[in-house]
Amino acid sequence: xxxxxxTFILEGQAAWEQxxxxxxxxxxxxxxxxxxxxxxxxxxxxxxxxxxxxxxASYVASGKFEVQIGEAKQTLACGDGFFVEPNVPxxxxxxxxxxxxxxxxxxxxxxxKA
Amino acid sequence: xxxxxxTFILEGQAAWEQxxxxxxxxxxxxxxxxxxxxxxxxxxxxxxxxxxxxxxASYVASGKFEVQIGEAKQTLACGDGFFVEPNVPxxxxxxxxxxxxxxxxxxxxxxxKA
Numbered sequence: 001x002x003x004x005x006x007t008f009i010l011e012g013q014a015a016w017e018q019x020x021x022x023x024x025x026x027x028x029x030x031x032x033x034x035x036x037x038x039x040x041x042x043x044x045x046x047x048x049x050x051x052x053x054x055x056x057a058s059y060v061a062s063g064k065f066e067v068q069i070g071e072a073k074q075t076l077a078c079g080d081g082f083f084v085e086p087n088v089p090x091x092x093x094x095x096x097x098x099x100x101x102x103x104x105x106x107x108x109x110x111x112x113k114a
Numbered sequence: 115x116x117x118x119x120x121t122f123i124l125e126g127q128a129a130w131e132q133x134x135x136x137x138x139x140x141x142x143x144x145x146x147x148x149x150x151x152x153x154x155x156x157x158x159x160x161x162x163x164x165x166x167x168x169x170x171a172s173y174v175a176s177g178k179f180e181v182q183i184g185e186a187k188q189t190l191a192c193g194d195g196f197f198v199e200p201n202v203p204x205x206x207x208x209x210x211x212x213x214x215x216x217x218x219x220x221x222x223x224x225x226x227k228a
Contacts, residue, residue, distance in 0.1 A: 011193035028195030081142030
């Protein structure tokens, strides 16, 4: 079966998945080679350091975050972005509640329900 | 030379490129297989119907847009998304000023300066 999302993905219709304390995500679109995920953070919540073989490009849609990629740390706010090469450890700490748009290539199969 | 962006891309430091009347973009991060672009639209501006061999996942970071993909049309607002398979014609009309986050695989070489 083809791995692909609908063409239009409405916030009011997409499922939310709680992924940690004060953190939840909505999968907003994907096919085999590309996935876009909305991740909503409450102030003080954390996306713990982790790594994966997928390349990741992210955008701060709202809020403020301390982002660590490898050894580098940077505070990013609405309108900023960051890029994570495959297998590089990265994580975020939410300084002000907001939304990250995380995109991956290839698709994060681990995010898809069986 | 490797095709890749910086790790952290700050809105205040990234170049804006005017791409049409009332439309401008900032490249927010990329490597060979993934690119994330911020596109800012003024109310009434248009991203004309076009197509490309890259898959595209997009997120409405703010504003409201009428989005056409193939023959399908949908009005999308902040928090919604859409997915465009390779070589499928698509375009947008901005109903309320805002920002689209467009992501592509592979990288849009045509967006990179020589």
